[in-house]
Amino acid sequence: MPPIINISEAKDYVGQIVTVRGWIKRRTGKGKINFLRVRDGSGIFQAVAFRPTLGDEKFTQVKKLTTESSVILTGEIRADARAPGVPGGYEMDLRDIEIVQLAEPYPIAPKEHGVEFLLDHRHLWLRSDRQWAIQRVRATVIRAIRDWLDEHDFLNVDTPILTPAAGEGTTTLFEIDYHGQPAYLAQTGQLYNEANIFAFGKVYCFGPTFRAEKSKTRRHLQEFWMVEPEIAFCRLDELLEIEEQFVSYIVQRTLKERADELKLLERDTSKLENVTPSFPRIRYDDAVAMINEAAARGVTVPPKNEPLPPMEWGDDFGAPHETYIASRFDKPVFVTHYPTEAKAFYMEPDPDRPEVCLSADLLAPEGYGEITGGSERMSDPDRLLEAIRKHGLPEDAFDWYLDLRKYGSVPHSGFGLGVERTVAWITGVKNVREAIAFPRVLGRVRP
């Protein structure tokens, strides 16, 4: 019996007879020769069916193959520069074929399709080259996230998904019935992370988070994955150094391990190679000044080349503002010291200037928006209680959170990184919905 191999290993079996199990992406016929584009999950190559070597009976079977039919193929591997695929350059000279199932007519054609149709067929769309490549990049991004944190002494302590109260905004929670009591799907694990650092020093949680925002944009999902590191005895400056090391590692490792996939996606990787420490830092004040100066000059921003609107100090950035700021730098850029009013209640105000807080958002290049958001957290119990009251939050729900400031409070900081936005940026896909296998976007919960 010939060995069963993965398509990705084909280059190691040149001249040998092997077996590959997979699916027919496409069959093209040309008289006595048929080309079968085959994928098996590990890669894509072609099997060449030639009537004189395969025999009339088996060749007739090959000619019946429909798109997505499942097959077990046996043949000799050979190198041929004409052979397409991922990684490409190797093909199988077919000697035997077993059809596991002849597939029904497949709805997804090698043509353009509309978004609605593709999302309705997401369970099949994942088989397409681009979607396959994106999910493989995502897996590497996640591996890189965990490896970097584990190697830098962060302890993975996961936080609950069913929670009793809001982490951030109160209007964007999914409410569920918890045995007769209202409970909510977590928007963030941060408050629990803050409890965990007092036990473990440096921690991270990693999992899905949920936001019932009425957002229908290329950067939003109702359910998305977020990694949130939190560090005791950490000030804002130190936090930014951690973030730039972390993000650079994720990008560089993905470039190294997923070169074939990024090539298939036609990603211009030159802009990613540049993502190394350190990243530029600008203050919110300076960002506003840059934006208003550019708006006065009539600068336009992609993708629609609309004029950049001016903004008032105190407002949060709109998408065009983020895009403009990011476009001024060739690396991700930190924007720090946002107005305290515009940010979450737990962020530490700047002691020299309380109207701004010790926060930092990291804006990705090329219009991918905010990929991390972080800050130094408020460590004084009295001022935290004041902030909770000022934001109109239910005091009794935060009693345990206030406790953390009573028993050995320390300065501490943390941030969250959105996995889908990071994957969208690295792969160059325009919409975050392609960065997760089964996206949950507004108005859609199927498949």
Add this chain to the structure above:
RNA sequence: UCCACCGUAGCUCAAUUGGCAGAGCAGCCGGCUGUUAACCGGCUGGUUCCUGGUUCGAGUCCAGGCGGUGGAGCCA
């Protein structure tokens, strides 16, 4: 919640002023020894999103509804 755009074959789209609903791809049959979304010939395929209205006549015009996409606000 608000703004803009869209809804015709399995898919992507045409259809002139309101006048016989079409093409490419997919599928099926046949041909061809190097295809890269092959090519050539033939065949099959329709509740024009729904409801109502105007009209001799509506895919096209009007009203209401449903669904989708992009964006705003908010956010990672």
